[in-house]
Amino acid sequence: MSMRIALAGNPNSGKTTLFNVLTGSNQYVGNWPGVTVEKKEGKLKKNDEIIVTDLPGIYSLSPFTPEEVVARNYLVGERPDAILNIVDGTNLERNLYLTTQLAELGIPMVIAINMMDVVRKNGDNINTDELAKALGCRVVEISALKGDGIIEAADAAIEAAKAGQLTHRHIFSGAVEHAIAHLEEAAVHGLPEEQQRWYAVKLFERDEKVIEQLNLPQTLLEHIEVDIADVESEKDDDAVSIIINERYDYITALMGRCYKKKNPGRLSVSDKIDLVVTNRILALPIFAVVMWLVYTLSIGTVGDWTVGFMNDTLFGEWIIPWVTGMLEQIGCAEWLVSLIADGIIGGVGAVLGFVPQMLILFLLLSLLEDCGYMSRVAFVMDRLFRKFGLSGKSFIPMLVATGCGVPGIMASRTIESERDRKITVMTTGFMVCGAKTPIVGLIAAALFDGGAWVATLAYFVGIAAVVVSGIILKKFKAFAGKPAPFVMELPAYHAPIPANVLRTTWERGWSFIKRAGTVIVAAGILIWVLNSLSFEGGFHYITEEVGGASILEVLGSVIAFLFVPLGFGRWQAAVATVLGLVAKEEVVGSFGALSSMADADWAMGAVESMDSSLSIIGQEFFGGSKLSAFSFMIFNLLCAPCFAAVGAIRREMNSAKWTWAAIGWMTGFAYAISIIVYQFGVLFTGGFTLWLIPAAAVLIGLLYLLFRKNKYELK
Amino acid sequence: MKTLKQTKIGAKAKVVKVHGEGAVKRRIMDMGLTRGTEVYVRKVAPLGDPIEITLRGYELSLRKADADMIEVE
Numbered sequence: 001m002s003m004r005i006a007l008a009g010n011p012n013s014g015k016t017t018l019f020n021v022l023t024g025s026n027q028y029v030g031n032w033p034g035v036t037v038e039k040k041e042g043k044l045k046k047n048d049e050i051i052v053t054d055l056p057g058i059y060s061l062s063p064f065t066p067e068e069v070v071a072r073n074y075l076v077g078e079r080p081d082a083i084l085n086i087v088d089g090t091n092l093e094r095n096l097y098l099t100t101q102l103a104e105l106g107i108p109m110v111i112a113i114n115m116m117d118v119v120r121k122n123g124d125n126i127n128t129d130e131l132a133k134a135l136g137c138r139v140v141e142i143s144a145l146k147g148d149g150i151i152e153a154a155d156a157a158i159e160a161a162k163a164g165q166l167t168h169r170h171i172f173s174g175a176v177e178h179a180i181a182h183l184e185e186a187a188v189h190g191l192p193e194e195q196q197r198w199y200a201v202k203l204f205e206r207d208e209k210v211i212e213q214l215n216l217p218q219t220l221l222e223h224i225e226v227d228i229a230d231v232e233s234e235k236d237d238d239a240v241s242i243i244i245n246e247r248y249d250y251i252t253a254l255m256g257r258c259y260k261k262k263n264p265g266r267l268s269v270s271d272k273i274d275l276v277v278t279n280r281i282l283a284l285p286i287f288a289v290v291m292w293l294v295y296t297l298s299i300g301t302v303g304d305w306t307v308g309f310m311n312d313t314l315f316g317e318w319i320i321p322w323v324t325g326m327l328e329q330i331g332c333a334e335w336l337v338s339l340i341a342d343g344i345i346g347g348v349g350a351v352l353g354f355v356p357q358m359l360i361l362f363l364l365l366s367l368l369e370d371c372g373y374m375s376r377v378a379f380v381m382d383r384l385f386r387k388f389g390l391s392g393k394s395f396i397p398m399l400v401a402t403g404c405g406v407p408g409i410m411a412s413r414t415i416e417s418e419r420d421r422k423i424t425v426m427t428t429g430f431m432v433c434g435a436k437t438p439i440v441g442l443i444a445a446a447l448f449d450g451g452a453w454v455a456t457l458a459y460f461v462g463i464a465a466v467v468v469s470g471i472i473l474k475k476f477k478a479f480a481g482k483p484a485p486f487v488m489e490l491p492a493y494h495a496p497i498p499a500n501v502l503r504t505t506w507e508r509g510w511s512f513i514k515r516a517g518t519v520i521v522a523a524g525i526l527i528w529v530l531n532s533l534s535f536e537g538g539f540h541y542i543t544e545e546v547g548g549a550s551i552l553e554v555l556g557s558v559i560a561f562l563f564v565p566l567g568f569g570r571w572q573a574a575v576a577t578v579l580g581l582v583a584k585e586e587v588v589g590s591f592g593a594l595s596s597m598a599d600a601d602w603a604m605g606a607v608e609s610m611d612s613s614l615s616i617i618g619q620e621f622f623g624g625s626k627l628s629a630f631s632f633m634i635f636n637l638l639c640a641p642c643f644a645a646v647g648a649i650r651r652e653m654n655s656a657k658w659t660w661a662a663i664g665w666m667t668g669f670a671y672a673i674s675i676i677v678y679q680f681g682v683l684f685t686g687g688f689t690l691w692l693i694p695a696a697a698v699l700i701g702l703l704y705l706l707f708r709k710n711k712y713e714l715k
Numbered sequence: 716m717k718t719l720k721q722t723k724i725g726a727k728a729k730v731v732k733v734h735g736e737g738a739v740k741r742r743i744m745d746m747g748l749t750r751g752t753e754v755y756v757r758k759v760a761p762l763g764d765p766i767e768i769t770l771r772g773y774e775l776s777l778r779k780a781d782a783d784m785i786e787v788e
Binding site: 091382 | 732733736738740741742743744745746747749750751752758759760761762763764765767771772773774775776777778781
């Protein structure tokens with residue numbers, strides 16, 4: 001007989017470790033429908049009839065954060081056969097708060113008190129018999145890390161499910177219990193008996209989702225309201241607060257009976273570490289050193305080396321030449337060889353090239369998360385970033401994105417608040433990444449005598465775009481209404497658990513390969529088709545003998561007019577921009593190929609050495625206008641990122657709508673800034689075009705969005 | 716009304732009531748800041764906000780704006 005056991009508990013309670021030990025490699029990782037909350041399911045190692053669902057770590061069953069909603073809907077709607085409630089023994093008091101809520105669901109439950117090894121080492125004492133008696137369910141002592149008591153806990157959950165025995169639930173004061181009993185009788189009598197308690201408590205709390213779900217007649221609701229109001233006036237508090245207060249009162253009393261701390265008030269090792277790490281003076285320098293290490297290892301030395309190896313050596317020198325040679329040998333048509341080698345394998349290579357670098361980054365991030373430093377990052381940086389609608393944890397994505405936007409966007413995974421995470425994903429791509437620097441170099445060398453200030457300005461534009469976008473976006477309705485109070489636990493530091501860190505690293509890397517891979521490969525094929533086929537003189541594949549304008553060129557001429565207001569309306573600039581979507585550094589190569597030099601490699605090489613011969617490009621495509629070229633640079637730095645980054649956005653947003661919103665925002669913002677820069681630039685250098693009028697309108701619009709009052713701000 | 720925001724670093728306070736409403740209030744109370752809870756203000760972040768407090772045997776950080784909704788004695 002198959003059976004479902006749900007694993008529920010607070011964040012940082014060791015739930016993930018327990019889940020990994022219970023299920024081994026028998027896991028399926030996905031997303032809960034409609035949200036970006038990770039869903040993990042697995043079969044019990046020794047009995048594959050038993051399915052274990054790892055619910056997101058939550059503090060409460062209130063309906064506010066996506067994690068809580070997911071966990072609650074699963075428990076109430078799907079009703080698993082048993083709940084295995086994992087409780088951190090070193091943080092018993094607050095962990096039991098969720099336990100009191102789970103106990104009301106009318107689902108058989110077993111409590112696993114984790115980290116018992118640490119509790120014993122500290123000399124503290126938990127009276128599990130007393131706890132079991134009070135809560136009316138089995139209480140098992142475990143250490144997920146050491147593997148102690150795991151089998152016992154799983155067996156207890158299976159037994160509880162079979163026996164169907166329910167927990168004790170009467171914990172509130174007389175007046176409240178009376179009202180709840182009344183509500184059970186009046187409103188939820190038709191429901192199965194074991195479910196009545198939970199619904200009655202929620203009705204007492206005036207839980208909107210439950211009221212909506214039960215669809216009670218108006219007269220009954222008014223009748224209930226009288227009951228609730230009576231208790232509220234008696235207790236001089238609102239119903240929600242009464243319930244929370246009484247739950248904690250109950251727990252405080254229970255703690256008095258079940259828990260003995262050996263050395264109250266003594267500083268633990270974790271406390272001592274924290275005295276240094278978040279010290280008022282030392283916190284920022286330590287933060288800077290940690291960030292420097294993350295950056296150097298993932299983007300700098302090691303990461304850079306792996307990307308170079310994967311792209312240039314593995315794919316560039318080994319795989320693609322080998323495949324090409326083999327296909328030619330078996331007599332494949334030239335176009336097919338090109339499609340497979342350049343379009344498909346090139347596309348796959350573009351994805352895989354980032355993977356080692358990303359694994360290094362994810363490894364470092366999961367280390368930081370697992371040891372507890374990540375929440376200190378948020379603590380230290382919160383004040384600065386929340387002004388821009390971002391989270392303290394947005395610092396890491398932004399920093400990483402100066403190397404590569406793809407891991408940068410993926411790094412936003414560590415931000416809990418969905419709102420902050422979405423804004424971070426939508427703005428991280430503005431940073432000037434490694435692949436955008438050749439564009440900056442090209443423009444600097446072609447028109448500004450290689451001035452280093454161009455690069456400085458480019459970085460400034462990127463950062464300013466993040467800040468301005470953040471301020472504008474956080475005032476939109478889509479980002480409001482979801483309150484994200486910054487009330488965050490700072491978990492005790494502990495040594496990272498290698499198995500967890502490696503597993504998290506791999507899961508994140510693999511999910512990128514799967515999701516981003518499909519987007520990038522499809523886009524790679526599309527661009528190959530556009531770039532290699534021509535309609536000129538009959539539909540054909542472009543070779544050295546049979547030339548003709550590629551579909552991309554034709555398309556470039558068609559859309560070039562869009563860029564006239566921005567000052568770079570030639571078709572070559574449009575083509576370069578489109579090719580920049582494949583990889584930003586392609587912009588340089590395509591200009592080289594389209595110029596009178598007709599050589600992509602020449603342009604790529606000249607950018608490396610900032611060669612003055614690049615002024616040819618400045619003359620041919622921008623008519624020698626510094627302003628045009630500058631506007632082109634800004635547009636290409638800010639507009640839709642490369643396909644690999646789009647794939648990462650798609651992965652993180654987990655929604656087509658939000659992916660398009662992100663691309664739309666970035667491209668629209670790039671267009672707005674470019675038109676303002678170009679048209680006002682023309683005005684200040686003594687010229688004038690009619691496009692100044694829309695440019696001025698865009699400027700006023702942006703300023704309005706930037707400075708308008710945030711009507712959704714929560715007070 | 717004295718609030719947690721006004722409580723000095725290194726000082727202890729006892730929660731009287733959490734003001735405000737809706738999700739923010741609920742979240743603060745869910746984390747254990749309920750009537751009668753002993754709170755120790757441990758430190759303030761390097762940039763001056765948020766603060767870190769100890770309650771019910773664990774560490775919690777919250778913004779000063781939210782701390783201002785918590786009445787203490």
